[in-house]
Structure formats: C-alpha cells, structure tokens
Amino acid sequence: AQSVTQPDIHITVSEGASLELRCNYSYGATPYLFWYVQSPGQGLQLLLKYFSGDTLVQGIKGFEAEFKRSQSSFNLRKPSVHWSDAAEYFCAVGAGTGRRALTFGSGTRLQVQP
C-alpha cells in the first residue's frame, strides 16, 4: 500500500527566507504526486502536481517541487516566503486505478515570522 511521510510537523521561517518542505513517499509503481495547501477553516487547494516528464514542476503562488525517484522524495520549495503563505501543507500520492485515490501525508504547518 502507498504511504506518504512528512517528517516536519511544524516549521517557522522568517518572511523573505527560503522554504523547503519535505515529503517522502512509498509506492510500488510510478507515483502521481501532489502538494496541497490548506488555510484555516478552508478546504485544500492544489499547489502543483507531478505525473511524468520534467522532474521539476512549477505550481501556483511561486512554489515548485522536485521529484527524486532515487530518494522517493517530492520536496516543496519557495525561494522567498510571504506572510500569506502561512498555512498547512499536505503532500499526497495518487495510487490505484487512474491514480484516483489520494493518500495524504500528515501535513506540515508553516508559520511565517515578520
């Protein structure tokens, strides 16, 4: 069965600093990988996704992620964090027929200091 590990429960960065959120997955075949963001009291919004091809994918709000098969990782990065980026971030892997069933990691809560 597939699984996703986000080792950092909570991260605090200063506004303007760079950010990297870690994600490791376990899946027997080529995974479909996603990053979602959740603001307080809201549903999840897709930041970016990887299906195939270029291993560096660009998303919304200036985020990018790099798929590294050898490390089973799909880390999320942003060169300069804004205060509005404070939220919870979820990594997910799509598995099963058509990769429809997403398994989510436990999430990383990002706090941004002024």
Next chain:
Amino acid sequence: DAGVIQSPRHEVTEMGQEVTLRCKPISGHNSLFWYRQTMMRGLELLIYFNNNVPIDDSGMPEDRFSAKMPNASFSTLKIQPSEPRDSAVYFCASSRADRGGEKLFFGSGTQLSVL
C-alpha cells in the same frame, strides 16, 4: 463556477442521532470523494465514486457510515447512529480525470461535533 458545495458548514448533534452531510460537486466532474480530517489521523479517504458508482469504500470506518450518489450533481454521507469519535471535519472533493491523474477540488468541509 461555484466550486464544490458542502452543507451544512457546521453540525452539532447528540450521540445516537442520524447525521447527513451533503455535497454538490463541480458540474462536469465525474469523480467524487469523501475525506475525513482529524488531528489524530489526518486526512483519510472514506469513499470515492466514479460516474456515480462507488469504486472504493474500504476507508469507510464501519457500517454506521454510508454514502450515496444518486446523480452526478449530488452525494450524501450518512452516519447512523453517530458517536462522539465521529467528530471531525468531513470534506467532499470532485475531479475530472486529467490525463489519467486527478486534480481534486475540495469543498470547505463540514465540521461535525457529536456530543
């Protein structure tokens, strides 16, 4: 587009009562998912439908939970009888297959409190 619409936004009920959560997916989407979010267990997939047919309900915790999708524009998740441990945020999401993968659009969730 109005997005995925869930109702009610909040539900407070007493143990033993029946609870029905409702979801209207985005028009044109052919897959619908119910997720549950708790602090302890994170986001769990309960069930998903494709073209109104349940595909995988292995995440449904027990027989007290049931889900239906009578047509492409409406789904319900029912808990009968409800228990305090069912307290969670329940999200509905919909998608349209995108080159074999899925881009999910989530509703704002229903915050369920069972007293």
